[in-house]
Amino acid sequence: MKQALETIRTNAEELLKKADSEAALEELRVRFLGKKGELTAILKQMGSLSNEERPVMGALANEIRTALDTEIRARSKELADALMEARLVAESIDVTLPGAKVAQGKRHPFQQVLDEMKEIFLGMGFEIKAGPEIELDHYNFEMLNMPKSHPARDTQDTFYITENMLLRTQTSPMQIRTMEIQKPPIRIICPGRVYRSDAVDATHSPLFHQIEGLVVDKGITFTDLKGTLEAFIKKLYGENTRVRFRPHHFPYTEPSAEMDMSCFKCGGKGCSLCKGEGWIEILGCGMVHPKVLENCGIDSEEFSGFAFGIGLERIAMMRYGIDDMRLLYENDLRFLRQF
Ligand code: DAH
Numbered sequence: 001m002k003q004a005l006e007t008i009r010t011n012a013e014e015l016l017k018k019a020d021s022e023a024a025l026e027e028l029r030v031r032f033l034g035k036k037g038e039l040t041a042i043l044k045q046m047g048s049l050s051n052e053e054r055p056v057m058g059a060l061a062n063e064i065r066t067a068l069d070t071e072i073r074a075r076s077k078e079l080a081d082a083l084m085e086a087r088l089v090a091e092s093i094d095v096t097l098p099g100a101k102v103a104q105g106k107r108h109p110f111q112q113v114l115d116e117m118k119e120i121f122l123g124m125g126f127e128i129k130a131g132p133e134i135e136l137d138h139y140n141f142e143m144l145n146m147p148k149s150h151p152a153r154d155t156q157d158t159f160y161i162t163e164n165m166l167l168r169t170q171t172s173p174m175q176i177r178t179m180e181i182q183k184p185p186i187r188i189i190c191p192g193r194v195y196r197s198d199a200v201d202a203t204h205s206p207l208f209h210q211i212e213g214l215v216v217d218k219g220i221t222f223t224d225l226k227g228t229l230e231a232f233i234k235k236l237y238g239e240n241t242r243v244r245f246r247p248h249h250f251p252y253t254e255p256s257a258e259m260d261m262s263c264f265k266c267g268g269k270g271c272s273l274c275k276g277e278g279w280i281e282i283l284g285c286g287m288v289h290p291k292v293l294e295n296c297g298i299d300s301e302e303f304s305g306f307a308f309g310i311g312l313e314r315i316a317m318m319r320y321g322i323d324d325m326r327l328l329y330e331n332d333l334r335f336l337r338q339f
Contacts, residue, residue: 005064008038008064015028019079126187127187130191144176171194171212174212175212184217188213189211190214191209210312211310215306225306237319242262243260253287254286254287257286280314280318
């Protein structure tokens with residue numbers, strides 16, 4: 001019997017070394033240690049042994065059972081470790097490899113200045129409005145004191161869709177559209193595209209952008225206009241910027257003015273940007289003409305207001321020192337990446 005037990009031990013140990021999977025190990029466990037296993041089969045024959053031999057064999061059988069059990073567990077752990085090791089190698093990530101860069105876009109310089117300007121006006125209590133680019137002659141000209149025969153129309157030739165419908169030449173029609181449906185107090189800006197039949201060059205484009213502003217309330221004076229626009233320019237270009245107002249004429253404001261700002265590049269000494277002037281024209285403005293208020297059903301005895309129109313291209317070009325307007329429309333990434 002001792003011989004038989006030792007043979008089981010040797011066999012089992014031999015096979016254990018070769019077992020290369022959990023399933024193979026389980027098979028060995030059943031074969032040697034299971035209820036119908038080889039070791040159990042031997043133990044069943046214990047009855048035929050002498051009283052002296054029985055405890056000796058019993059102890060040996062138990063020793064073998066414990067040893068095999070321990071070895072199976074050890075082998076099982078070995079296999080699991082090897083499996084994990086193989087997975088770690090297979091699934092390893094090389095953290096030293098450079099990552100794939102996500103191309104990040106950003107806002108067009110136009111949009112950047114526009115956002116800045118909106119923030120400034122929002123901070124002063126203005127609302128932001130948008131209006132149609134295809135506009136009626138009625139709103140683009142008539143209601144703004146520019147009847148069909150008015151010479152001021154000459155500088156604003158545009159693209160006509162019908163006799164009475166056109167691509168708006170200015171954002172000013174939004175003054176009318178607003179006043180028709182909203183009663184004072186009014187404090188709005190309207191940024192948007194405008195069109196004129198101009199040939200393309202460094203400072204002209206048939207499509208460009210304006211921001212219209214309108215304030216109507218009781219007791220609004222030219223002082224409010226000056227204060228608001230000066231505060232706006234200082235916020236945009238810095239506290240040291242100076243402004244000046246020159247008399248001008250617009251059919252829909254009275255009095256009318258153009259506002260210049262001290263050249264932001266030379267500070268007013270005169271340079272290539274301001275063409276030696278020290279000043280740069282920045283916007284048109286004025287007190288809303290009483291007739292325009294009346295056109296919209298607003299009593300000009302009770303209410304007054306001011307309006308202004310800013311060219312966005314001008315602002316963006318000055319802001320970034322761009323000398324050719326065409327660059328703003330060509331969408332050349334080499335250019336756009338600089339801002
Ligand atoms: N609409 C004018 C233009 O396109 C700009 C302008 C001037 C707008 C005076 C105004 C204003 O609101 O009061 O040249």
